[in-house]
Amino acid sequence: MIRIDTAGSMTFRRTRTRWLTSICGGAMVLVQLDGAAVAGCAELPVLGEGVVASVIDARTLRLADGAEVRLAGIEPAGEQPEAAEALLTALTLGRRVVLHGADDVPDRYGRQRAFVALQAGGELVQRRLLAEGRALVGIDRAPTDCRKDLLAAEAAARGAALGIWVQENVIKNAANSGDMVARTGRFTLVEGRVVSVREVGSTVYLNFSGRWTRGFAVTISRRIAGANEAAGPALKSLTGQRIRVRGWIEHRAGPVIVVRDLAQMERAGGD
Known part of the structure; x- marks a missing residue:
């Protein structure tokens, strides 16, 4: 107060x-x-x-x-x-x-x-x-x-x-990884279909491209994912789903958004 x-x-x-x-x-x-x-x-x-x-x-x-x-x-x-x-x-x-x-x-x-x-x-x-x-x-x-x-x-x-x-490209296409790279360090809305969900060590990867080492991906720590799956769908169930995610673009092997709160993501299929 x-x-x-x-x-x-x-x-x-x-x-x-x-x-x-x-x-x-x-x-x-x-x-x-x-x-x-x-x-x-x-x-x-x-x-x-x-x-x-x-x-x-x-x-x-x-x-x-x-x-x-x-x-x-x-x-x-x-x-x-x-x-x-x-x-x-x-x-x-x-x-x-x-x-x-x-x-x-x-x-x-x-x-x-x-x-x-x-x-x-x-x-x-x-x-x-x-x-x-x-x-x-x-x-x-x-x-x-x-x-x-x-x-x-x-x-x-x-x-x-x-x-x-009024512009048509405010929400970026997850399939266009080159567009993502150009926005490194900037707050961005990205939408696309989840191609696969992989768990590697302590990190869960939502991949939006078959070339998962280079295409756009969302990363979520296993701790965050596990703590919240009881309140919502398991992340693996998102395979094939159209998702909109918001956050800052980082460039690793490919462009990524690091999700620290699952509220950064929303289903986009009903738009």
Whole structure:
């Protein structure tokens, strides 16, 4: 919780790990959208509030007391973030915002990560950016209902071809490994059919190409996979399934996305 005194400064009181773990345990499963949207993000504990003095970039705000807030749950969309920054400015500049989250520990740059609502009970800024096609759902851990709401907003913008979704190649084809290599180090949505699932040592590989040493793959530690298969389908059952995965492209023998939370993946067959 953050207490705001009469001078407008914010004092943090940590409310962290146990609550976050208990509500996120069910979130690390494959998410299949059912069209339902729920306001889970704005129901997270209130961390504090303040007036937005400036917009630093497409997902970072500076409050009047100098505190910096990083929008949780989303990543910049497209190669030119100016449109997202303009929308964020129009939504928040000079307005009082309420910060929601389960962790009030700043990141290494001193920024508070939070879900940001326009006043108490107001519109969630992240959802608006997603709904207008100016952001992508990120891979921050979040309660299941919160994540479903964000994914639903992204899906609605995609269906309406809004913002970046007017382009046809926002979601990359897993079969085109060359395209993946070009995006090394960048947050990317990739979609394709799982050709095989292999377990090598402590790692599970979801291969999207028959040339599994060079084609695109998703890697998941056996510890993460085993801890979550009780709540969802076994990973081996995904062979032949069409999957969408989000994360940062790394280049090893071939391009990979390292999955640290199974919520990074969703079935794409129903789109």
